[in-house]
Amino acid sequence: MNKAQKTEIINKLRERFSRYPHFYLADSSALTVEQVNKLRRACFEGKVEMKVAKNTLIRKALESIEASRYEGVYPALKGQTAIFFTENPKEPALIISRFRKEQGSEKPILKLAFVDSEIYEGDSQLETLTRLKSKADLIGELISLLQSPAHRVIGALQSGGQTIAGVLKTLESRSAD
Incomplete structure (x- = not known):
């Protein structure tokens, strides 16, 4: 060569x-x-x-x-x-x-x-x-971890929305007495 x-x-x-x-x-x-x-x-x-x-x-x-x-x-x-x-x-x-x-x-x-x-x-x-893990795999995992707490809060608010309203009405009625 x-x-x-x-x-x-x-x-x-x-x-x-x-x-x-x-x-x-x-x-x-x-x-x-x-x-x-x-x-x-x-x-x-x-x-x-x-x-x-x-x-x-x-x-x-x-x-x-x-x-x-x-x-x-x-x-x-x-x-x-x-x-x-x-x-x-x-x-x-x-x-x-x-x-x-x-x-x-x-x-x-x-x-x-x-x-x-x-x-x-x-x-x-x-x-x-x-x-x-590839860069794409790590980014996907990071995004799902970041979204997880937000999903939990939204889920709790949606499922317990009636409960929260009930608690607020009870507190409002107690303060009126």
């Missing part, structure tokens, strides 16, 4: 790292060609972009964006590295988990996940990543 080709790959990787807020790094070296194709298909269906690149090119792409932001990523750049770019922070974890179940294997091995500037290091973090 000549210098121009390497520069082109670095530029493409930099564009993807800049565009996607989350990415996963995994070791897919033990997978057969057929398994890699199945994994790529699952990624495509899940709207996750999967790329395999040399570690030095990945590192150069990250350093060209903001070297200090990605310092925790660099130690994971060893061996073969597949990168999963995504908008949804838990989708690659779900894809990898489903793929492992279907294949009856522990491959691919999660090296690292970079989610909202947080680093989840190691394959042991895969289950945690499958339980992450």
Whole structure:
């Protein structure tokens, strides 16, 4: 690979790292060609972009964006590295988990996940990543929590409206006596 080709790959990787807020790094070296194709298909269906690149090119792409932001990523750049770019922070974890179940294997091995500037290091973090909530899920939960007290007050007023009126009439009649 000549210098121009390497520069082109670095530029493409930099564009993807800049565009996607989350990415996963995994070791897919033990997978057969057929398994890699199945994994790529699952990624495509899940709207996750999967790329395999040399570690030095990945590192150069990250350093060209903001070297200090990605310092925790660099130690994971060893061996073969597949990168999963995504908008949804838990989708690659779900894809990898489903793929492992279907294949009856522990491959691919999660090296690292970079989610909202947080680093989840190691394959042991895969289950945690499958339980992450998306931004839309969190906003929905927050809205329902904020609406809950208002619904209770309105419900109490609607169901007990007659009771409140009765109490007010009783208090009015006592004050008149």
